[in-house]
Amino acid sequence: MDLTAINPVLLVASLMVAATxxxxxxxxxxxxxxxxxxxxxxxxxxxxxxxxxxAMAVESGSPMLGFAAxxxxxxxxxxxxxxxTQVALANQVASGLALTLFGLGLSALLGQGYVGVxxxxxxxxxxxxxxxxxxxxxxLFGHDPILYLGVVLTACVWVMLKFTRAGLxxxxxxxxxxxxxxxxxxxxxxxxxxxxxxxxxxxxGGAYISLIRVPQWTxxxxxxxxxxxxxxxxxxSWKPWRALLGAYLFGGxxxxxxxxxxxxxxxxxxxxxxxxxxxxxxxxxxxxxDRSGAPAALGRIFHASN
Amino acid sequence: xxxxxxRPEPSRGxxxxxxxxxxxxxxxxxxxxxxxxxxxxxxxxxTIFWEPLFGEFAFYYRPQLLVKGxxxxxxxxxLSLGFRAGIWNIGAxxxxxxxxxxxxxxxxxxxxxxxxxxxxLMVAGGALGGWAWAMIPGLLKVRFGTNEILVSLMLVYVxxxxxxxxxxxxxxxxxxxGFPGSRNLQQYPSAHNAExxxxxxxxxxxxxxxxxVILAYVLLNRHMLGYQIRLxxxxxxxxxxxxxxxxxxxxxxxxxxGALAGLAGLFEVSGPAGQVSIDFNVGYGFTAIIVxxxxxxxxxxxxxxxLLMALTYIGGEIAQSSLGLPASAIQVFQGMLLFFLLxxxxxxxxxxxxxxxxxx
Numbered sequence: 001m002d003l004t005a006i007n008p009v010l011l012v013a014s015l016m017v018a019a020t021x022x023x024x025x026x027x028x029x030x031x032x033x034x035x036x037x038x039x040x041x042x043x044x045x046x047x048x049x050x051x052x053x054x055a056m057a058v059e060s061g062s063p064m065l066g067f068a069a070x071x072x073x074x075x076x077x078x079x080x081x082x083x084x085t086q087v088a089l090a091n092q093v094a095s096g097l098a099l100t101l102f103g104l105g106l107s108a109l110l111g112q113g114y115v116g117v118x119x120x121x122x123x124x125x126x127x128x129x130x131x132x133x134x135x136x137x138x139x140l141f142g143h144d145p146i147l148y149l150g151v152v153l154t155a156c157v158w159v160m161l162k163f164t165r166a167g168l169x170x171x172x173x174x175x176x177x178x179x180x181x182x183x184x185x186x187x188x189x190x191x192x193x194x195x196x197x198x199x200x201x202x203x204x205g206g207a208y209i210s211l212i213r214v215p216q217w218t219x220x221x222x223x224x225x226x227x228x229x230x231x232x233x234x235x236x237s238w239k240p241w242r243a244l245l246g247a248y249l250f251g252g253x254x255x256x257x258x259x260x261x262x263x264x265x266x267x268x269x270x271x272x273x274x275x276x277x278x279x280x281x282x283x284x285x286x287x288x289x290d291r292s293g294a295p296a297a298l299g300r301i302f303h304a305s306n
Numbered sequence: 307x308x309x310x311x312x313r314p315e316p317s318r319g320x321x322x323x324x325x326x327x328x329x330x331x332x333x334x335x336x337x338x339x340x341x342x343x344x345x346x347x348x349x350x351x352x353t354i355f356w357e358p359l360f361g362e363f364a365f366y367y368r369p370q371l372l373v374k375g376x377x378x379x380x381x382x383x384x385l386s387l388g389f390r391a392g393i394w395n396i397g398a399x400x401x402x403x404x405x406x407x408x409x410x411x412x413x414x415x416x417x418x419x420x421x422x423x424x425x426x427l428m429v430a431g432g433a434l435g436g437w438a439w440a441m442i443p444g445l446l447k448v449r450f451g452t453n454e455i456l457v458s459l460m461l462v463y464v465x466x467x468x469x470x471x472x473x474x475x476x477x478x479x480x481x482x483x484g485f486p487g488s489r490n491l492q493q494y495p496s497a498h499n500a501e502x503x504x505x506x507x508x509x510x511x512x513x514x515x516x517x518x519v520i521l522a523y524v525l526l527n528r529h530m531l532g533y534q535i536r537l538x539x540x541x542x543x544x545x546x547x548x549x550x551x552x553x554x555x556x557x558x559x560x561x562x563x564g565a566l567a568g569l570a571g572l573f574e575v576s577g578p579a580g581q582v583s584i585d586f587n588v589g590y591g592f593t594a595i596i597v598x599x600x601x602x603x604x605x606x607x608x609x610x611x612x613l614l615m616a617l618t619y620i621g622g623e624i625a626q627s628s629l630g631l632p633a634s635a636i637q638v639f640q641g642m643l644l645f646f647l648l649x650x651x652x653x654x655x656x657x658x659x660x661x662x663x664x665x666x
Contacts, residue, residue: 040455080645089310089656090648093394093455097595098644105637109343112632219634224463231456270471277460281446288452303310303656 011255016147017213019251021046021205021222023150025229026236026243027157028201033233034161035194036174036297040096041081042202043226044103049074049203050210051107054119054217057207063122067146067207074203075196077103082195085301086188092299104220114217122146122212146208151244153201158240170194174295177302187302202226224277231280235287238294246283253279310656320654325600325611328646335646336639345629353629354621354636367620369507373578374619376511377402377570379612381594383518384563386603387525391538393559397443397458398567399591400465401436405568406575407472408435410582413497414477414489424496429510429572436568437561439465444560448553454560466587473582487583491576499577511573515612518566522605535559567591593619596644615640 025042032039052073057066077099084095122144161167170190173180177187209225210217228250236242257272265272333355337347358367381398388395395401409432416424443457477488491497502508526532538545538555546552570590579586597615601608622636 084645084648088649088652090651094599094644095648097396098641098648101592101596102638102641102645105634105639105641108634109632109638112634224460227456227459231453231460234453234456268471268475270467270474274464274467277463281442281452281457281460284452284456285446285450288450303312 011259013143015248015251015255016143017251018254019247020147020150021208021213021225022229022232022250023154023244023247024146024205024208025202025226026232026247027150027153027240028198028205029229030233030236030238030240030243031157031161031170031201032194032198033298034174034238034295035170035191036177036295036300036302037085037191037195038092038096038299039078039081039099039195039198040093040230041078041099041103042198042229043222043224044100045074045077045199045202046103046206046209046226046229047107047220047222048077048103048110049206050222051111051114051206051217052203053207054114054210055110057119057211058114058117061120063120063211064145066119066211067204070203070207071200072203074199074201074206076199077106078195078199078202079192081199082192086192086195089301089303092301100226108219111217111219115219117217119211119215119217144212146204146212149204154240154244161240171295174297177297177300181302181304187304191302202229205229228276228280231284235283237287250276250279309659309661310652311659313655313657316654321602324647324650324654325602325607328600328643328650329614331646331650332639332643335642339638339642340631340635343631343635345625345631350625350629350631353625354618354639357624358617358620361624367624369501369505370620371613371616372507372512373509373616375612375616376509376515377574377590378594378597378615379515379609380511380518380570380573381563381567381591382597382601382608382612383515383522383605384566385594386598386601386605386608387522387535388559388563389539389598390526390603391535391555391559392542393556394455395440395443395458395560395563396455396595397440397460397462397591398563398594399587399589400458400462401439401564401567402571402574402591403462403465403469403587404439404571405432405436405565406571406579406586407469407477407582408432408568409572410488410491410575411472411477413491413494413576416496417489417494420496422496425499425576428497428576429569432568432572433565434568436571437565439568440560440564441557444557444564447560448556454556458560462591469582469586470584473584473586477582479581488581490580492580497576499573509573509577511570511577514569514573515609519605519609526605531558567594593640596640599644599647 025046029039029042049070053066053070056069057063081095081099084090085092124144161171169185173185173187173190181187206222209222214221232243232246232250235246254276257275261269261272333351337351340350341347358364358371381402385395385398409428412431413424413428439461442461443454446452446457447454473488474486479487479489499509499511502510502513526536534545534550534555537548538550538552575582575586593615597608597611601611618636618640625631626633
């Protein structure tokens, strides 16, 4: 065992990379849940985003076009969920599960020809001087643009929910759809938009895994990250900055266990690989007592005649 | 303008018709997808639904129907109890793995002793293993209010790692020349879940699935507990006033579904699969969710839905080898079926009406 091989600067830098897919998906889902909809299909939307982004990036040679395609793919798939739950008034838990099962199959189908292909590399931020600084450089100024987008998106969502009229309406819809409806707000339309935003974010997160973090395409490569993102929203008690904190925490656990595997710690690899999931359960247990932040209408079906 | 109008009571006709309509719609849209993949859609649908039952090699495929259907029905019956009460155990895949591991471990511990008592002990071990794995989300939900959906799902990934660790370590065949995987239980008569009638595919798992269907039917229709399950699902507040204790109901529903999933895993590992290996689980725990909904959460419906889903598995394999249809196409097909089912369900509770838009 050689723990000195673990470089703390690289650890923090790779922690941020590992956290970004989680953060993107969680921020999207946070907005969806704030509007009163529980979309359990995050895993499905992420994996579809992962393959859409991967395929587009390989075909066009541009990773940024890939990310755009991933967001579109995720949003398109989430539209299916929106149709089911908002128009056909189906159970949200079941529809979310359906979305995940369907997404996993669809992505495997779309990705057949892309196994073993290398995606084009993504550009990194390179600020002369700043990126070359010893510790701060690789941590703060040496990443790809999508990582920064994740942080910016968190800030935007925070501002939107807390300080804008649009955010107030979104939260009103999530707290009491009947009251919002009575005030004349288009509940269904707002929710569909929120669901599509969540889908686009999940798609981006998925593409971040296949294009930057891994980077290659394998079936089922999201390996539960979408579900962890769902847990993260509970962890964050529906507050954007806490989602960022949580994502970095989970990113840290993931990166740490990978580093320990590489360093040859005496614990078997399988038990180290369990740790992110076990930590998720532990965190859920600790934080479940506080449900004060949960939108009151979360998961309830809205029908205007009621 | 199209308007949905709530029916005073759910329509019985539509409730029975939606699964059939959903299957037909899935065949049509699935056919389109197969067509886009460059396969003749009619041939693909015929291969999936006709070939296993009445084709040239049906004598081989018909027993497979029971072999593949039994775990699906067994798991789905357990899940349906919870789904009815609004308790969402979606980690059946994990309970299936842990049931198989604990049952197989008991059998392997006795190797090479022979005795009639070994297989029953394994069955008990399998049920207990699945039950215990489901008790984790159950107890956490009752004690801490933790979301059972997320916890049970996280435990699937934990169980998969446990399976890998076991088949590479503790349960590895000492005479296996270093290959991963346990001893083959099919070659150990006392632990082998053999066919009860040779050549029919009928093994103990199939028998247990039948018994589970009957017991679930009796429970839901003739027993107080079944009534409480249904009441909790339809009117949770009323159930509280009627004296239903939610904690006990949660533990019961999760426990039963875990035990049944564990049993399914045990019957699979000691019979058709034969050994503990890294790729032992093939997603029955997730497909069973579709089976439960397709069967309208009704025991008899689940029995039929399980057989239909087994048919798509077998037909899908045939289509893979004879038409070159990719394996994931069947997964898409199954997912699509759940979509149509959920979408069409609106017709059970609502009526579609065309209304003239009011002039203002």
